[in-house]
Amino acid sequence: MKKSNYDKYPEIRVEGHACVAGWENIGQEISQRAADATKQKMVVVVECYHGVEIEEVILGLAQTLQPVAILRASTAFKSERQIDELVEEYVTDDPVFGYMAPLHLTDFQDAQKLETARTEIQQALQGVLLVVGTGASLIAPEADLLIYADMPRWEIQLRFRRNKVGNLGVANEAESFSYLYKRAFFVDWRVCDRHKKTLMAKWDYVLDTTQPDVPKLITGAALHDALQHTLTRPFRVVPFFDPGPWGGQWLKDVCDLDRSEQNFAWGFDCVPEENSLLYRFGENVLEIPSLDLVFSHPKELLGEEVFEAFGDEFPIRFDFLDTMEGGNLSLQVHPLTEYIQEKFGMPYTQDESYYMLDAKDDAFVYLGMKEDVVPERMIHELEAAQTQGQYFEAENHVEKWPIKKHDHVLIPAGTVHCSGANSVVLEISATPYIFTFKLWDWGRMGLDGKPRPISLEHGKNVIQWDRTTQWTQENILNKVEPVGQGDGWREERTGLHEGSFIETRRHWFTKEVPHHTQGIVNVLNLIEGTEAIVESPTQAFEPFIIHYAETFIVPASVGAYSIRPHGEGMGKECATLKAYVRTPPDFNAKYSFNQN
Numbered sequence: 001m002k003k004s005n006y007d008k009y010p011e012i013r014v015e016g017h018a019c020v021a022g023w024e025n026i027g028q029e030i031s032q033r034a035a036d037a038t039k040q041k042m043v044v045v046v047e048c049y050h051g052v053e054i055e056e057v058i059l060g061l062a063q064t065l066q067p068v069a070i071l072r073a074s075t076a077f078k079s080e081r082q083i084d085e086l087v088e089e090y091v092t093d094d095p096v097f098g099y100m101a102p103l104h105l106t107d108f109q110d111a112q113k114l115e116t117a118r119t120e121i122q123q124a125l126q127g128v129l130l131v132v133g134t135g136a137s138l139i140a141p142e143a144d145l146l147i148y149a150d151m152p153r154w155e156i157q158l159r160f161r162r163n164k165v166g167n168l169g170v171a172n173e174a175e176s177f178s179y180l181y182k183r184a185f186f187v188d189w190r191v192c193d194r195h196k197k198t199l200m201a202k203w204d205y206v207l208d209t210t211q212p213d214v215p216k217l218i219t220g221a222a223l224h225d226a227l228q229h230t231l232t233r234p235f236r237v238v239p240f241f242d243p244g245p246w247g248g249q250w251l252k253d254v255c256d257l258d259r260s261e262q263n264f265a266w267g268f269d270c271v272p273e274e275n276s277l278l279y280r281f282g283e284n285v286l287e288i289p290s291l292d293l294v295f296s297h298p299k300e301l302l303g304e305e306v307f308e309a310f311g312d313e314f315p316i317r318f319d320f321l322d323t324m325e326g327g328n329l330s331l332q333v334h335p336l337t338e339y340i341q342e343k344f345g346m347p348y349t350q351d352e353s354y355y356m357l358d359a360k361d362d363a364f365v366y367l368g369m370k371e372d373v374v375p376e377r378m379i380h381e382l383e384a385a386q387t388q389g390q391y392f393e394a395e396n397h398v399e400k401w402p403i404k405k406h407d408h409v410l411i412p413a414g415t416v417h418c419s420g421a422n423s424v425v426l427e428i429s430a431t432p433y434i435f436t437f438k439l440w441d442w443g444r445m446g447l448d449g450k451p452r453p454i455s456l457e458h459g460k461n462v463i464q465w466d467r468t469t470q471w472t473q474e475n476i477l478n479k480v481e482p483v484g485q486g487d488g489w490r491e492e493r494t495g496l497h498e499g500s501f502i503e504t505r506r507h508w509f510t511k512e513v514p515h516h517t518q519g520i521v522n523v524l525n526l527i528e529g530t531e532a533i534v535e536s537p538t539q540a541f542e543p544f545i546i547h548y549a550e551t552f553i554v555p556a557s558v559g560a561y562s563i564r565p566h567g568e569g570m571g572k573e574c575a576t577l578k579a580y581v582r583t584p585p586d587f588n589a590k591y592s593f594n595q596n
């Protein structure tokens, strides 16, 4: 077996700043800063993102800071009953989907309790007052020191699975993962993000407690420089991997994952909403959510036009779906734009594509309807599968297509689809990824031994029945078109469907290929070849090495860059797949998904 060169922990090195590690050192750093202030009374606020273990932070800091009083931000929260009532309409009864909550952190706080907490702070005369938790900065808006304890969403999900954290303002950590995730996705994370954005420019320190026993701290100035540095160069976010009922064995080898796991289904290597960034300061590495970069510098990262259209949201997602020696994904469909907006409050929909990174000879996808499909009959059989346990014969209704390595399958929302066993998909899609209406799950159980939720009612409302065999072949299956060439390279347009806002270009190359962001964020993956190097024609950034299957982001602000084979990749043809947001005149449909 070939040795993997996929980097699971991509770091960005930052010079000129330090990162303090360990509670004692962190406490000393803060005490030092507090002592410098020559004040009798110091209010130290640790504002926490959802998922941070508050007691761990208090325990860690109190030893060195020796505060005269510790206030937990939760004391200013409404009662759990009031909070449950507040969020109910956004959590909804649907087992999977809720509605994006327009709430703010202040909606979770009780005016009277907030006043009591503020009075306590005002009345203290001397010493350090430590205010910790989500909403701490609203209790003490005039803090002497503002520390922000952040938390990447992937880590929050792992904490949900261990029943370590519950939802915002309630002690419900014993709830099922699916409930905790749904409520966090539609409510808690929206609320915390809104609050975070109001504070980012004021952070004195950033605290990373992703690894509970190894807390890290940097100054706000260090974070500022780290984020600025990231905008000048290509970079990668930290990928994460997860098993699933249809998962395969390919990611284990290619990405060097734990061989003892039963399988890995997903590899999320560019979902900036949930991934994190690793910053190396000397010997210590700090982890922060990649969303912090999107929120703080959306225009430089995404580009002016993309920012205008999407606001501070990263609109492109790359992930892997590994079914090598695994099974079929659920037969599924995604909501149309109007549907996702109306039912779930999402600004844009889950338009997808499957780039076939690898495939065995018998690989296939289900895509589009059969020419003679009878909608009522198919729905009737899906319902019978659901209620009476009958096996649904997908091939009687849905077209099944053989596929091979490097095919690109375009999946505009509303198209019934799924990838089959024995392939590896690089999904290049719009960012939303939980809005999957499962129609049929092949009669199998989820990893927890229970059937996974089927969303047939939603599915029925969005299936595009006229996307039958001929339409599928003509419009969404492998629409590859040569668009350019140069010395040692050629460029092809491969997707996405004309109704989607994402454009994809494939470059095959044995020599250097010139690229330019044209003021729009680029996301790329090395889909063929062992290793390549990304360089700046003006040496504006350090050469950046990429390996097979690694996804990387080139900020809009980078401008010109080039890619050529490197190291073990030399002497063979390499290929990259690049995605970016279409702008007029390529994309004529009007879109404005900016919810800012």
Ligand SMILES: O=P(O)(O)OC[C@H]1O[C@](O)(CO)[C@@H](O)[C@@H]1O
Pocket: 244, 246, 319, 321, 328, 329, 330, 331, 332, 427, 433, 434, 435, 436, 438
């Ligand atoms: O619902 P399944 O079978 O897990 O499908 C795979 C999932 O991966 C996605 O393609 C997103 O990565 C979703 O559309 C879908 O939920």
